[in-house]
Amino acid sequence: MRNIFQGRISKLLSVSVIQTLILLMMPLAPAQGQSLNLNQILQNTTQVVRVSEDLSDLLLHPSSGRVSVIVQLNGPLSLTLKILIGALGGEVTDNFENFDAIAVNLPATSLLQLINLPGITYVSPDRPTVTMGHLSATTGADAVRNPSLLSSGLDGSGIGIAVLDSGIYNSHKSFTGRLNNIRIVVNKDFTGEGRTDDPYGHGTHVASIAAGNDSISDATYLGIAPNANLINLRVLDSKGTGTTSGLLKGLNWVMKNRSLYNIRVVNLSLGAAAVDSYRNDPICKAVRKLVDSGVVVVAAAGNNGLDANGRKVYGQIHSPGIEPSAITVGAANTYGTDSRDDDSMTTYSSRGPTRGYWTDPAGLKHYDNLIKPDVVAPGNKIIDAEAPGNLLVTQHPELDAGVSSDPTRKMMRMSGTSMATPVVAGAAVLLLQANPRLTPNLVKAILMYTAQPLAGYNTFEQGMGEINIEGAVTLARLVRVDFLNSNRLGSPLLDRAAPTASTTIAGSTFSWSRGLLFGYTFGTGIPLITQFQNVYRPGVLMNDGVVVDHGVIAGDGTMMTSGINYGDSVMTSEGVIAGDGTVFCSTSVLLGDGLLIGDGQTIGDGVIAGDTRGVIAGDTGPNGDNTACMLAVRDWGF
Numbered sequence: 211m212r213n214i215f216q217g218r219i220s221k222l223l224s225v226s227v228i229q230t231l232i233l234l235m236m237p238l239a240p241a242q243g244q245s246l247n248l249n250q251i252l253q254n255t256t257q258v259v260r261v262s263e264d265l266s267d268l269l270l271h272p273s274s275g276r277v278s279v280i281v282q283l284n285g286p287l288s289l290t291l292k293i294l295i296g297a298l299g300g301e302v303t304d305n306f307e308n309f310d311a312i313a314v315n316l317p318a319t320s321l322l323q324l325i326n327l328p329g330i331t332y333v334s335p336d337r338p339t340v341t342m343g344h345l346s347a348t349t350g351a352d353a354v355r356n357p358s359l360l361s362s363g364l365d366g367s368g369i370g371i372a373v374l375d376s377g378i379y380n381s382h383k384s385f386t387g388r389l390n391n392i393r394i395v396v397n398k399d400f401t402g403e404g405r406t407d408d409p410y411g412h413g414t415h416v417a418s419i420a421a422g423n424d425s426i427s428d429a430t431y432l433g434i435a436p437n438a439n440l441i442n443l444r445v446l447d448s449k450g451t452g453t454t455s456g457l458l459k460g461l462n463w464v465m466k467n468r469s470l471y472n473i474r475v476v477n478l479s480l481g482a483a484a485v486d487s488y489r490n491d492p493i494c495k496a497v498r499k500l501v502d503s504g505v506v507v508v509a510a511a512g513n514n515g516l517d518a519n520g521r522k523v524y525g526q527i528h529s530p531g532i533e534p535s536a537i538t539v540g541a542a543n544t545y546g547t548d549s550r551d552d553d554s555m556t557t558y559s560s561r562g563p564t565r566g567y568w569t570d571p572a573g574l575k576h577y578d579n580l581i582k583p584d585v586v587a588p589g590n591k592i593i594d595a596e597a598p599g600n601l602l603v604t605q606h607p608e609l610d611a612g613v614s615s616d617p618t619r620k621m622m623r624m625s626g627t628s629m630a631t632p633v634v635a636g637a638a639v640l641l642l643q644a645n646p647r648l649t650p651n652l653v654k655a656i657l658m659y660t661a662q663p664l665a666g667y668n669t670f671e672q673g674m675g676e677i678n679i680e681g682a683v684t685l686a687r688l689v690r691v692d693f694l695n696s697n698r699l700g701s702p703l704l705d706r707a708a709p710t711a712s713t714t715i716a717g718s719t720f721s722w723s724r725g726l727l728f729g730y731t732f733g734t735g736i737p738l739i740t741q742f743q744n745v746y747r748p749g750v751l752m753n754d755g756v757v758v759d760h761g762v763i764a765g766d767g768t769m770m771t772s773g774i775n776y777g778d779s780v781m782t783s784e785g786v787i788a789g790d791g792t793v794f795c796s797t798s799v800l801l802g803d804g805l806l807i808g809d810g811q812t813i814g815d816g817v818i819a820g821d822t823r824g825v826i827a828g829d830t831g832p833n834g835d836n837t838a839c840m841l842a843v844r845d846w847g848f
Contacts, residue, residue, distance in 0.1 A: 261325050262334035263569055264485050272318040278303070278336035279321070280454050280492045283310045283329050291329050298323050306458045308465040309496045313455035332490050337482045339445070339452040345419065345588055345633060346432045347548040350680030350715050354640060364683065366435025366639040370395070370473040371420055373632075374460045375413030375480065376446035377406050379597035382414060383618050384422035387437060393421065394440045395471060400459040401447040409448040411600025415624050416479045417442070418595035420632035420639075426619055427843040431594055434636025434679070435643075441471055446480060448601065454482060454493060461496045468505055474642050476500060477635040478509040478536075479628035481528025487568040487578050494533035501535040502749045506642070506650045508635040509536040510627040511583040512560030522557075524670055525565040527582045532564040534729065534751045537638070537654050538582045541589025541630040542664065542676050545837055548716035553676060555667045556590050556835050559583075559627055562670040563800055579800040580729050580753070581780065584654060584673040585661050587637075589630030590834045593842060596622035611842040621842070625834025637679045641686045647694065648686060652746045655726050656682050656689075659739055660713070662720045665785030668794040669732065672783070674723040681713040681722055685739060693742055700771045701742045708740050725788025728776070729753035730800045731763045734788050735774040744769040761798055 261269065268277060283291070287305055295302060300316030313336060316324060325333050346352045355363040378385070380394050387393045394417075397406035408414040417440050422433030443460040446452040457480070464473055478497075488494040497507045507530075514526035531538040540559040545552050562582040567575045596603065596610065598617035602624070603609050613621040638653050648656070658674040660681035688704040711722040725734040728745075729752070737743075745755040750769075756776060757766045765774055777789055777797065784791040 260330065260332050262332070262486050262490070263567070263575075264335055264483075265321065265333065268318050268321055272321060275318055276315055277318045277321060278313065278315045278453070278455070279324070280334050280336055280458065281312050281314050281324070281330055282332040282490075282492055282495070283312065284331050285310060285329065287312055288329065291327060294327050295324065300324065304455050304459055306462040306496070308462050309458065309492070309499055311458060311492050311496070313458070332492075334454075334486055334490070334492060336454045337485075339454065339457050339480050339482045345592065346434060347716060348544050348550065348588060349434065349633060349637065350678050350713065351434045351637070351640065353680040353715070354644075354683040364640045364643050366421060366438030366636065366643060368439070368472060369435070369475070369639045369643055370439045370441050370471045371435070371635055371639060372441040372443055372464050372473050372476045373413060373417045373420070374443045374445045374457065374476065374478055375416050376410040376448075376450055377408035377413045377444040377597075378417045378440065378442040379408045379414045379595070380442075381618050382418070382595045382597070383425045384418040384431070384433070384595040385440065386423060386425065393437070394442050396441040396443075396467075398442070398460070398463060399444045400456045400463075401444055401452060403447055406442055406444050408597035409600060410446060410450040411597045411602040411622070412446065412450055412479070412624075412628065413442070413444070414595050414597040414600075415592075415622060416477065416628060416632050419592060419629055420477060420636040422595055426621060427613060430843040431621060433594070434633055435639040438636070438639050439471065441473060450601070452480070457493060458496055461493075461500065464505065465500060465503065468500075468503065474504075474506060475635050475638045476505055476507045477632050478507065478530060479631045481510055481512050481531060484527060484529040484532045484564065484566045486529075487566045487576070488529075488533045488564070490568060491529050491532070491566060493530045497530045497533045498535050501650045504650065504748060506635075506638045506653050507533075507536045508631050508638060509533070509538050510631045511538050511540045513541075513558045513626045513628075514560045515556070515558045522561070524561045525563055526560040527562055527564045528560065529566065531560075531582060532566045532578060532580070534580060534753050535650070537634055537657065538584050538673070539627055539631045539634045540583040540586040540672060541625070541627045542586045542672075543590040543835055543837060544588045546591075549718040550662060550676070550715055550720055551718045553664060555586065555664060555671050556625070558625075558835070559586065559589070559630075559671070581669055581727050581732070581800070582673065584727055585634060585657055585675065585677050586664075586672045587630040587633035587677050589627055589633075590625050590837065591623050592625065592629040593621050593623050596620040613842055613844060623834075634677055637677055637682060640679060640683055644683050645686045645689050645691065647691050648689065649694070649746055649748050651748075651750070651752060652689065654752065655738070655746065656685050658726050659724060660685055660722045662713075663723050663783040663785050663788060663790075665783055668782040669727075669780045670794070673727060674725055674732070674788055675783070678713050678715070678720075678722065680715065684709050697742050697747065699742060699744050699769070703740055703742045708736060721786050723788040726752065728756045730758070731756060731777050731797045732788050733765070733770075733774045733776045737771045737773040741771045743771065758801060761801055763797060
């Protein structure tokens with residue numbers, strides 16, 4: 211009886227699938243002598259334009275092969291939808307249940323039918339993801355570890371950092387704890403290669419920047435949070451590449467296990483092409499859910515600051531760096547000195563605005579145009595842990611720093627926003643150790659407010675400036691631990707008077723930016739840190755603090771208090787506070803969708819005309835800008 215019942219159900223489902231597919235295909239047939247363009251095809255589907263632009267060619271000219279896509283759903287994957295996908299010759303290869311998304315492999319000829327199935331909200335390619343490639347002193351991290359300066363030293367103890375990268379070489383001495391224990395508490399592979407070490411060589415270096423200890427060369431290469439726990443989630447393969455689905459698997463694992471391992475920070479020193487708007491990009495949407503759940507996500511801006519001719523380009527922020535809730539990081543150059551007086555931006559660090567877009571039914575593209583990065587950190591020729599025999603050093607032997615011949619103590623030089631990102635991830639850990647009640651938005655706000663603006667660089671290049679960990683921790687310690695319990699707009703945020711808005715590092719005194727980014731603009735004013743702002747709540751964006759009315763950007767009175775000044779221009783800084791300096795372009799150009807042509811304004815998707823700052827012609831591949839840098843100090847194995 212049971213077999214007969216199952217057979218009837220199977221037959222009914224098969225009939226249902228056939229009827230559904232017939233209905234789906236009926237409106238797609240053109241009249242005799244006519245052809246359909248892409249917009250006509252999409253208008254004939256049951257929902258409006260829910261497919262990424264870079265699937266257009268496949269929709270119009272499907273190949274005979276198969277295609278892997280990421281499918282976003284309006285809820286959990288249902289049995290019915292899974293059967294319908296199977297009827298199209300497709301297979302659900304992964305289910306990211308925490309993000310209401312799945313990975314599907316199917317014939318390219320079935321793609322048009324797939325996007326019309328019930329319950330599907332957006333379809334995009336399973337895009338490749340790639341790497342982007344003295345710190346504790348110059349960032350101010352040393353100062354917050356000194357118990358004589360603050361009430362207690364900070365080293366990240368008890369907090370987990372999830373590093374989604376090419377793996378971590380567990381045996382490197384940089385990752386031992388105070389009791390000689392290994393601080394890498396989880397090793398997971400999401401590449402399909404079945405290994406969690408680091409044959410490519412990127413992830414080990416990244417992890418040691420965030421959380422390397424003081425065991426090599428008498429603490430010369432001390433990381434930012436040297437006693438934090440590391441969660442090694444390998445999403446990049448032995449050649450340094452991965453997929454959207456692999457990254458989503460890693461992020462999904464974090465969502466499920468964040469409480470078990472006290473994962474408060476995620477480091478993403480990688481990126482994919484920013485095609486879709488952050489509103490539709492599956493990685494960005496996964497990042498948003500993590501941030502809303504209380505996890506700080508730090509993402510690299512990218513290394514596309516120069517074109518093939520060595521000219522500055524703009525609008526090249528990678529995904530998920532385009533996501534507003536993430537802390538997006540650009541790369542600064544310290545020239546190997548602890549003093550901040552000579553710091554500058556690297557030539558290769560990707561610049562804003564973000565250029566992901568969505569397309570309306572009329573075929574018009576609407577660009578996000580958000581100001582990014584949020585902050586910058588040292589990222590040029592950084593010396594840190596080397597995985598033995600890795601591909602990067604094999605192909606570029608000059609990357610080995612010559613610090614040691616012991617495989618467990620070897621160090622290498624690398625450059626890029628990939629190296630700057632774990633500096634900020636480590637900084638976020640220290641802020642959360644100083645004040646565990648901070649929300650991700652408040653961590654981001656404190657890092658921006660206390661950052662040092664670099665003279666001669668505009669907001670698209672540096673955001674609010676170079677991070678200042680000493681100043682950020684000082685401010686974080688003052689935030690009321692009960693601020694979320696009495697979180698009325700305008701209620702006191704600090705438990706005492708605001709600190710002096712300046713910091714001294716290695717004899718160099720500089721002012722804090724005293725500003726925050728709000729999507730299309732920035733805001734300044736002491737109420738940003740003395741009064742509770744509703745944008746600091748979980749589940750909202752900093753962008754929600756402003757409204758746009760007839761091309762004018764103003765504070766939203768339901769989200770922000772009075773006394774905050776909002777800029778109407780993107781500025782080139784004089785190195786004092788946010789908003790000083792000269793006008794680079796009006797913020798009004800960010801509110802349009804067309805080509806914005808003129809001196810200092812965006813042309814198309816990435817080139818700025820009228821940017822007169824000189825370009826340094828240097829080696830911006832794995833070797834970084836060819837300038838002075840960190841010194842290699844010999845390690846004697848003690």
